[in-house]
Amino acid sequence: MPGHGRSGLHPGDAGLPVTAFFTTRAEGVSLAPYESLNVADHVGDDAHAVQRNRRIVSERAGVPVAFLNAAHGIAVEHVTAQTQTLPLADVLVATDAGVALGAIAADCAPVLIHDGASGAVAAVHCGREGLYRGVIDAAIAAIFDLRGGWSDGALLTASIGPSICGRCYEVPLDMRERVASRHPAARASTRQGTAALDIPRAIESRLAEFGFGEIVRSAACTYEDELYFSHRREGVTGRQAGVIVCEGPTGSARGAR
Ligand SMILES: [Zn+2]
Numbered sequence: 001m002p003g004h005g006r007s008g009l010h011p012g013d014a015g016l017p018v019t020a021f022f023t024t025r026a027e028g029v030s031l032a033p034y035e036s037l038n039v040a041d042h043v044g045d046d047a048h049a050v051q052r053n054r055r056i057v058s059e060r061a062g063v064p065v066a067f068l069n070a071a072h073g074i075a076v077e078h079v080t081a082q083t084q085t086l087p088l089a090d091v092l093v094a095t096d097a098g099v100a101l102g103a104i105a106a107d108c109a110p111v112l113i114h115d116g117a118s119g120a121v122a123a124v125h126c127g128r129e130g131l132y133r134g135v136i137d138a139a140i141a142a143i144f145d146l147r148g149g150w151s152d153g154a155l156l157t158a159s160i161g162p163s164i165c166g167r168c169y170e171v172p173l174d175m176r177e178r179v180a181s182r183h184p185a186a187r188a189s190t191r192q193g194t195a196a197l198d199i200p201r202a203i204e205s206r207l208a209e210f211g212f213g214e215i216v217r218s219a220a221c222t223y224e225d226e227l228y229f230s231h232r233r234e235g236v237t238g239r240q241a242g243v244i245v246c247e248g249p250t251g252s253a254r255g256a257r
Helices: 047-061 128-133 135-146 173-182 199-209
Strands: 020-022 065-067 076-078 091-094 100-105 109-115 121-126 156-160 187-189 195-197 214-217 240-245
Touching: 020 109, 047 065, 047 100, 047 240, 065 240, 076 135, 091 100, 091 135, 100 109, 100 121, 109 135, 109 199, 109 240, 121 128, 121 135, 121 240, 128 135, 128 173, 128 199, 135 199, 156 199, 173 187, 173 195, 199 214
Parallel strands: 065 100, 076 091, 156 214
Antiparallel strands: 020 240, 091 121, 100 240, 109 121, 109 156, 187 195
């Protein structure tokens, strides 16, 4: 199964049991300041370039990808093989084999989740506001709902993609404390000692509380590494994607009821 597996041999492989990966700026056709694999259609880039870039990403996925446009809240949408258009959403879930989901971000974290019990997949956009409002819990609740409520996390695996790190994401002190009141693992400090938020660490901590069987976390910081789009570094820029393909219940029923 090309492009599949836990080996991490393929660039950006998310390390999940199904086809799942994270894109970078590399490849693609967009011009500055969106150079070059921008997949976001809401940031001012040429629409045809975005379409071509999305086709490039879909070719890697092997099927057309439904890309999420974040509402920066906890909105969940169930994407099926019949879905034509998507409203703003922060979580996409799918159970139909051959449906691919894409979470787009530039500093916020794209999070991909696979449920080994049901075969369901989710793509999540998680930034500061979404984390605070419970977007990770919303994604997990949606996955448990698809199981009919059975809530053992052991067969869940997740991959947290490239995002701004806790040493770079400086915020006002009161903002840090607000988020950390719900997610203590988010409390961080910059290299200069000022208040910061560690969003990926907080996501990992929350997933672990649900008992996820495995959590993969990218070491890349979008703000530090120019291989990635960074909204904070560049202002007007593109977005990268985390993509996960639903392969249905077959082949993923290891240990399921
Ligand atoms: Zn950083």
